[in-house]
Amino acid sequence: MPIEMIGLLGVILMFLLMFLGIPIAISMVVPALLGILYLKDFNTLSTAVETIIWDHSFSYTLSTIPMFVLMGELLYICGISTELFNTFRLWLSKLRGGLGMATIGSSAIFAAASGSSLANTATMGVIASKEMLSAGYDKSLTGGSIAAGGTLGVLIPPSTLFIVYGMMTEQSIGQLLVAGIIPGILLMVLYMLTVYIVVVMKPGMAPFENTKVTWKARFSSLKSTVWIILLFLVVIGGMYLGWFNPTEAAGIGAFATFTIALLRRKLTVPSFIHAMSSTLKTTGFLFAIIIMAFILNYFLTITRVPIMLANFLNGLTLPDFALFGIIILMYVLLGAVMDGLAMVVVTLPIILPLINMMQLDLIWFGVIIVLVMEMGMITPPVGMNCFVLRGSAPSLSLGNIFKGTSLFIIPIIIVIGILYLFPEIALFLPENMY
Amino acid sequence: NAASSGGNESVNNGGEGTYKLVVNNWQSSAHHYAYNVWDPWKELVEEKTDGRVTVEIHHGGSLGKSSSVYQDVSGGLYDVSLAVANYFYDTEFFPYTIGNLPFAFEGSAEAVDILTEFGEKYANEELEESVIVMPPTATDGYDLFSTQPIKAVEDLKGLKIRVNGKSENAFVKALGGVPVSLSTEDAYEGLDKGMIDTTFYTPIGAVGTGYYEPAPYITELAISVTPMIPIMNKDFYEGLPEDLQQMFSDELNPALARLFTESYETELEAAHKELKEAVSGRGEFINLEDSEINEFRELGQPAWEVWVEDANSKGYDGEQMINDLFNMLEDAGYPVPF
Amino acid sequence: MIFLAKVINTLSNLLRSIALLTMAFMMFFITAAVFSRLLFTPIIGDVEVIQLGMVVLIMCGLAYTHQVNGHISIEFIVKKFPNKAQYLINILAQLLTLIATLVVTFIYIEVAFNHKNHMHLSTGLLEIPYYPFDFIIVLGFLMWGLEALLKLIYSIMELFTSKTIDG
Ligand code: NA
Ligand code: NA
Numbered sequence: 001m002p003i004e005m006i007g008l009l010g011v012i013l014m015f016l017l018m019f020l021g022i023p024i025a026i027s028m029v030v031p032a033l034l035g036i037l038y039l040k041d042f043n044t045l046s047t048a049v050e051t052i053i054w055d056h057s058f059s060y061t062l063s064t065i066p067m068f069v070l071m072g073e074l075l076y077i078c079g080i081s082t083e084l085f086n087t088f089r090l091w092l093s094k095l096r097g098g099l100g101m102a103t104i105g106s107s108a109i110f111a112a113a114s115g116s117s118l119a120n121t122a123t124m125g126v127i128a129s130k131e132m133l134s135a136g137y138d139k140s141l142t143g144g145s146i147a148a149g150g151t152l153g154v155l156i157p158p159s160t161l162f163i164v165y166g167m168m169t170e171q172s173i174g175q176l177l178v179a180g181i182i183p184g185i186l187l188m189v190l191y192m193l194t195v196y197i198v199v200v201m202k203p204g205m206a207p208f209e210n211t212k213v214t215w216k217a218r219f220s221s222l223k224s225t226v227w228i229i230l231l232f233l234v235v236i237g238g239m240y241l242g243w244f245n246p247t248e249a250a251g252i253g254a255f256a257t258f259t260i261a262l263l264r265r266k267l268t269v270p271s272f273i274h275a276m277s278s279t280l281k282t283t284g285f286l287f288a289i290i291i292m293a294f295i296l297n298y299f300l301t302i303t304r305v306p307i308m309l310a311n312f313l314n315g316l317t318l319p320d321f322a323l324f325g326i327i328i329l330m331y332v333l334l335g336a337v338m339d340g341l342a343m344v345v346v347t348l349p350i351i352l353p354l355i356n357m358m359q360l361d362l363i364w365f366g367v368i369i370v371l372v373m374e375m376g377m378i379t380p381p382v383g384m385n386c387f388v389l390r391g392s393a394p395s396l397s398l399g400n401i402f403k404g405t406s407l408f409i410i411p412i413i414i415v416i417g418i419l420y421l422f423p424e425i426a427l428f429l430p431e432n433m434y
Numbered sequence: 435n436a437a438s439s440g441g442n443e444s445v446n447n448g449g450e451g452t453y454k455l456v457v458n459n460w461q462s463s464a465h466h467y468a469y470n471v472w473d474p475w476k477e478l479v480e481e482k483t484d485g486r487v488t489v490e491i492h493h494g495g496s497l498g499k500s501s502s503v504y505q506d507v508s509g510g511l512y513d514v515s516l517a518v519a520n521y522f523y524d525t526e527f528f529p530y531t532i533g534n535l536p537f538a539f540e541g542s543a544e545a546v547d548i549l550t551e552f553g554e555k556y557a558n559e560e561l562e563e564s565v566i567v568m569p570p571t572a573t574d575g576y577d578l579f580s581t582q583p584i585k586a587v588e589d590l591k592g593l594k595i596r597v598n599g600k601s602e603n604a605f606v607k608a609l610g611g612v613p614v615s616l617s618t619e620d621a622y623e624g625l626d627k628g629m630i631d632t633t634f635y636t637p638i639g640a641v642g643t644g645y646y647e648p649a650p651y652i653t654e655l656a657i658s659v660t661p662m663i664p665i666m667n668k669d670f671y672e673g674l675p676e677d678l679q680q681m682f683s684d685e686l687n688p689a690l691a692r693l694f695t696e697s698y699e700t701e702l703e704a705a706h707k708e709l710k711e712a713v714s715g716r717g718e719f720i721n722l723e724d725s726e727i728n729e730f731r732e733l734g735q736p737a738w739e740v741w742v743e744d745a746n747s748k749g750y751d752g753e754q755m756i757n758d759l760f761n762m763l764e765d766a767g768y769p770v771p772f
Numbered sequence: 773m774i775f776l777a778k779v780i781n782t783l784s785n786l787l788r789s790i791a792l793l794t795m796a797f798m799m800f801f802i803t804a805a806v807f808s809r810l811l812f813t814p815i816i817g818d819v820e821v822i823q824l825g826m827v828v829l830i831m832c833g834l835a836y837t838h839q840v841n842g843h844i845s846i847e848f849i850v851k852k853f854p855n856k857a858q859y860l861i862n863i864l865a866q867l868l869t870l871i872a873t874l875v876v877t878f879i880y881i882e883v884a885f886n887h888k889n890h891m892h893l894s895t896g897l898l899e900i901p902y903y904p905f906d907f908i909i910v911l912g913f914l915m916w917g918l919e920a921l922l923k924l925i926y927s928i929m930e931l932f933t934s935k936t937i938d939g
Contacts, residue, residue, distance in 0.1 A: 021850035022865045023843035029872050040510060046879040047509020051502035053876070053909060054902075057830045058823045060617050066795060066829060067802070169462060172644040174626055242627025244806045245620045247822075251802025258799065276792045277836075280829075284837025285844050287830040298511065301496045302456070348494060352463050380846075387844040398846060524892045594814065599896045603816065614814045615897055629809070 003039070007303025010035045014296070015337070018381055025288035032296040039302060052294045057287060060247060061163065065118065066283045067250030072123025073275035074257035078227070078266050082127050084109065087221045089131070093213040097199035097206045099135055100145040101192040103128040107149030108188040111156040117377055119250075121150030121385045122282055122392045129393035138205035141198060143396045144378075144404020147385040148191055151374035151412075156184035158239065158249070161373060165344065165366045169352065175430035176366045182425050183367055183415055190411035198407060227260055282391055286384075313354065320358050321420075327351060328372060328416065335376020340384070344369060367426040368416060375412045378405035453487045453674060455479065458515040460500040463493035466638070467516075470697035475690050482686060483678060503665070508564040513670040516571075516694070519661045520599060526564075528748060529556035532759055533572060533661035535741055536605050536734025537771040542698040545572035545659045546691065548762050553663070556755060566666035568687040571694035573636050574702040575656025579649040580632040581625060583718055587729045596621055596633040600744070601737040608733040625649045634658070637705040638698065646709055650717020654706070655730060664690050731772050738771070773925065780918045784835045787915055791832035798825045817898040824895070827905045831912030838869070838919040859931045866924035873917035880910045 010031040017027035036045045056062070076082075088102030095101060107124050111117075125146050132142040154161045157177035166176045199206040235253045238244055244252055261267035313326060348369075355365055377385040380402040390398050419426055457476070461467045468491075476489035498506040503517040504525060519530035530553055532538060539545035549570045558567045578584050580593070587609060595611035597603045598618075606613045611632070616624045624630040626648035634657055635645055646652060664687070671679060710719045738756065745752030760770045805818040837843055850861055884906035887893050893902040 017868070018846050019849050020861050020864070021845045021847050022861075022868055023845045025843055026865070026869050026872055027845075030868055033872060033875060044510040046882065047505055047511050049876055049879045050509070050883045051498060051505050051511075053880070054827075055499050055502060057827045057909075058905075059826055060620075060819050060823050063798065063822050063826050066826075067799065070795065070799065169464065172622070172647060174622060174644070174647065239627070242624075242629050243810060245616070245623050245627070245629060247617075247620060248802050248806050251799055252806055254799045255803040273792065276795050277788070279795060280788065280791050280833040281837050281840055281842040283830060284833035285842050288834060288837070288843060298497065301492060304490075348462075356464065390844065391842065523896065524894050597816075597897070600899070603897060612814060613816055614809065615817055615819045617819055 003303050004305055004308050006035060006039065007300055007305035010296075010299060010303070011305070011337075015381070023285075023288075024382065024387070025285070025292040028289070028296040029292040032292070032299040035299040035303070036295075039299075048295060048298050052298065053291055056291050056294055062287075062290075064247055064250040065286060066279055067254045068119030069122050069282050070275065070279040071250065071254040071257050072119055072126070073278050074254060074261055074267075075123060075231075076126045077271050077275055078257060078261045078264055082131075083221075083225055083227070085124075085127050085131060087225050090213050090218045090221045093211065095196065096203070096208060097141075097195040099128075099132050099137060100141060100195035100199070100206060103132065103145045104149040104152075104188060104191045104195065107146070108152050108156060108184070111152040111184070117150045117153035117374070117385055118282075118286065118388045120153030121147055121388045124149060125389045125392035129389075129396060133395060136207040138404075139396055139400040140404035141195070141205045141407075142404065143386070143389060143393075143401030144407055145191075145195060146393070147378050147383070147389050147401055147405050148194075148408035148411075150385045150389070151377050152184055152188055152191075155180045155187060155367075155370055155374060157181065159370070161340070161344075161370050162366060165348070165369060169348070169362050169366070171362050171366060172430075175363050178429045179363050179367050179426045180370065181429055183371070183419060186418070186425065187371075187411060187415050190414060191408060194407055194411050227264070231256055231260065278392070282388065285387070285391065289384075289387075323354070323358065324360075324420065327354065328368075331369070331372040332375060332379070335372060336379045337382050340373035340376045344373065361423060361427065363430055364419070364423045364426050368419060371412055371416050371419075375409055378402075378408060451486065453670075453678070455487055455489045455514060455670065456497070456512040457489060457491045458495065458497040458503070458506070458512040459491055459493045460495035460498070460503070460515065461493070465493075465642075466697050466701050467694075468493055470701070471690070471693040475686075475693055478689055479686055482681060486678065487674075504565070507665050507667050510667050510669060513667045514664065514690075517663045517665050519570075519663060523599070523744075526557060526560040527663065528745070529553065529750065529755065530570060530661045530663060532741065532755065534599070534658055535601055535771070536658050536737050537731050538759070539572065539575075539659050540656050540768070541575050541702075542572050542659065542695050544768055545661060546570060546695050547766055548759065548768070549661055551762055552755075552759060555758065556750070561665075564668065566668055566671045566682075566687075568664040568666060569691035570661055570663045571691045572659040572661045572698070574638050574659065574698050574705070575636075576634040576658050576660075577637050577640075577655055578632055578653040578657070579625070579635050579640055579645045580651040580653065581628070581649050582631065583651045583720060584632065584653045585720055585722065586726050587733065590632065593631040594629070596624065596630045601740050602634070604740045605734055605737040608736045609730070621645065622648065636660070637709055638701045641705045641708050641712075646712050646717070650713040651720065652709055652713060652717070653720040653722065655722065655727065657730070657734075662694070664694070735772055776925075777922055780915070780922050781839075784839055784915055784919060787832040787911065788836040791829055791836065794825050794828045794832065798822060798829070801825070817895070820895040820898055820900065824900060824905055828908055831908050834912045835915035835919050838916050838923075843869075856931070859927060863924060863927045863931065866920045866927055869920035870917050870924060873913045873920065876913045877910055877917060880906060880913065884910055 013031040014027050017030060018024060033045065036048055084106045085102055088105045089099055092098035092101050092105070103124060107120055110120055110123060128146050129142055132145070133139065157180050159177060159180060162176040162180060166172065231253070234256050235249050238252060239249045258267070313323070318326070355362070377383055383402065383405065386398060386401045386405060389401055390396065457472055459467055459472050472491050476491060479487050479489050492512070497512045500518055501521050503515045504522045504527065506512060507515055517527065519527045520534050523531055530549060532552065533545055533549055539548065546569070549572065553567070553570055561567045584590060591610040593611050594614045595606045596616045597606050597613040603613050614630050616630055621630070621633050622643060622645060625633065625645060633645065633649070640646055666687070671682065674682070713719055742752030742756060745755060763770050801821060805815045808815050850858060853861070884903050887901070887903040887906050894900055
């Protein structure tokens with residue numbers, strides 16, 4: 001049997017197990033264990049397990065994940081994320097689907113303090129799901145707005161994905177981060193527009209809130225956001241002033257939130273333990289998946305499945321825009337079934353020569369890659385944001401969430417299209433910064 | 435055919451009488467390792483062996499990170515890769531880390547000359563129990579990348595300098611700097627935001643990471659190099675027929691080390707040129723007088739002392755090793771560190 | 773059976789407590805490191821401390837995550853299956869989890885002893901040895917497996933109860 005065939009069989013087995021409801025991490029690792037044993041030997045398998053587990057847990061960069069998740073949990077205890085959300089809600093109350101837009105707006109602001117879309121989703125998930133559902137919003141629209149809003153976390157700086165991409169392609173990380181700002185704002189606006197259009201077309205999905213909101217209430221809601229502004233000033237300001245790096249910002253953010261909770265007398269021993277336990281659960285399943293995904297990646301790489309794909313693409317002699325379209329399509333398909341980070345680590349080395357051949361700007365392509373990864377985060381069957389949301393908002397099923405996120409794929413595609421036609425939207429800031 | 439024996443090996447090999455050699459390049463496919471080293475080596479191997487050995491290169495560390503090359507090659511995750519000696523300080527690679535010490539070598543070619551002999555004497559026998567050791571290579575010399583001009587040792591006083599390992603820590607303290615431990619990933623941000631003022635880095639690497647953007651003052655010092663040793667999986671090598679084994683040992687493995695060293699030499703020239711252009715008008719590319727460089731050299735000594743202590747605690751004779759190295763340097767006509 | 777459950781739960785709770793302490797420690801430690809760098813002098817090796825903290829945090833969280841059914845799966849198809857099929861699939865899920873985690877446990881026992889006795893790996897600045905953390909990895913995956921074993925036994929028991937109800 002050709003070695004590529006074994007790789008494909010592994011992928012099929014993974015899907016089979018996943019759709020049977022076997023935990024994702026286990027569904028990925030079982031074919032990987034069997035495949036490595038079959039192709040190599042136990043010695044190789046144990047080396048793979050040894051180094052992959054260590055490399056992906058003994059990690060400084062990845063420590064942002066539990067710390068930002070903890071920050072979110074503590075924000076929730078403080079009632080702060082609720083207030084942020086409420087401010088948006090009051091200001092957007094005149095609009096149809098205002099709550100959905102409030103979710104996206106507060107996600108975008110939160111994104112400016114969080115490097116991970118997972119932390120973003122987890123934090124907004126707790127509050128926004130409760131508020132939207134109790135206001136009578138459709139479950140899928142609720143899930144979709146939160147999970148999609150969460151993707152802004154990696155496009156609006158700080159962003160762990162840009163850092164990984166910059167390392168792999170040897171591009172300036174500073175320029176990459178800045179390149180994400182305008183596309184991030186553009187995507188936020190399009191997400192909001194999506195909610196608006198959906199609600200106009202299907203009014204049943206979001207009951208119009210007939211409450212009269214006075215300008216006085218709106219402005220006084222701003223008063224209650226003083227804590228958030230303070231928190232963001234500390235976290236973002238501290239980062240930009242060089243008091244601490246983005247990794248440390250997560251720990252500082254958690255600590256600052258902890259302090260605010262203390263000052264506001266919201267923090268108790270049980271509530272603190274509860275916040276940490278939820279964080280632990282999220283950390284547990286995320287890292288189980290990250291670790292197992294990399295073991296699976298090793299298996300897929302030795303079966304040459306990624307190389308087979310690249311050779312196939314290289315073999316087609318197509319005009320650039322078609323090739324670009326195919327690359328995007330390939331990432332969309334891969335992103336459906338793989339963790340975004342794992343996907344990029346495996347494919348980028350293969351795709352890079354193709355990108356260079358087409359003379360595309362690598363900073364610009366970084367923004368495109370992040371957008372495609374965002375899409376992967378909200379498409380089934382492997383959509384990390386949706387899993388996180390499922391974890392933090394038990395009243396939403398994965399089915400609800402994936403149904404909702406399917407709508408938000410359209411704005412992502414539109415932003416990719418706009419960036420393809422007008423690369424300057426991404427490149428303007430980085431080119432004028434240095 | 436003696437080679438096509440076990441069931442697993444037949445899968446590992448390309449077909450009857452042919453062998454597949456899997457390379458893990460933990461750098462990207464755009465890195466100079468790819469176009470200057472691995473691709474030409476693949477061609478050389480396939481040509482010299484008449485296609486009996488085919489080489490499959492995986493870029494971007496998709497088979498494993500640089501931090502686990504030793505374990506990965508000995509465990510058979512892939513057949514060949516490049517081990518950075520300093521990442522395996524606690525292993526049989528330790529003797530090679532003498533090359534990391536301040537002013538041990540001025541550049542790649544010199545390091546290769548001396549380390550080959552040094553490694554033969556102190557490290558290879560023990561390493562050969564788990565892997566096939568190829569002749570060593572080394573990076574270009576590290577320069578200082580700083581947010582303010584460094585023209586003498588005094589200029590470093592009180593500056594926050596990034597450190598990654600113990601001997602570096604000792605060196606920075608001796609220089610009067612404040613050591614800050616920061617990962618390579620955070621170094622750019624760190625320089626940009628003033629978390630650190632200065633970092634040692636390879637000029638070739640700095641072109642890629644763009645450290646010259648936040649730190650446009652570059653002092654050419656060639657403070658130290660990073661020794662690296664290409665290694666091969668033992669089972670792969672022993673599974674080859676004798677004539678192929680011979681060919682790898684005599685010709686192909688030394689050729690790989692040579693390709694690395696040549697790549698560093700040519701890239702360094704280009705890198706220095708590029709860095710000079712990049713910082714002109716924004717910063718300064720600083721060359722020091724010999725007397726000033728000697729001041730830096732003197733202050734490297736504590737780092738050597740820390741290394742000797744470590745060597746002794748690991749059961750080597752640290753003093754003897756350093757004496758040997760200095761003798762080798764003198765015999766070959768190179769300057770000794772201090 | 774009750775005894776087994778007691779032992780497993782006690783151990784899982786112990787790991788969970790270690791994880792929570794580590795998490796709180798990391799939060800305070802990162803803050804302390806930042807303040808120390810800004811106001812006094814940088815803490816050398818803070819990066820390593822956080823890296824090791826991550827190992828402890830992740831590994832001690834795996835079993836707890838399984839205990840509270842936190843390992844994410846795609847349920848929407850299985851939910852449409854008949855009850856008995858769902859029980860069987862759950863048994864398969866627990867069994868595969870048990871096997872996979874025990875394989876990792878077994879592998880890491882060897883790794884830990886190798887790092888303890890032969891390849892003495894340690895962190896670069898503080899020289900903290902890896903092997904105690906290897907044993908934490910062993911413990912983490914072992915307890916994840918034992919949680920799965922417990923659920924496996926419960927699922928089999930449920931299958932039998934459901935049979936008697938159906939039959
Ligand atoms: Na962000
Ligand atoms: Na997906």
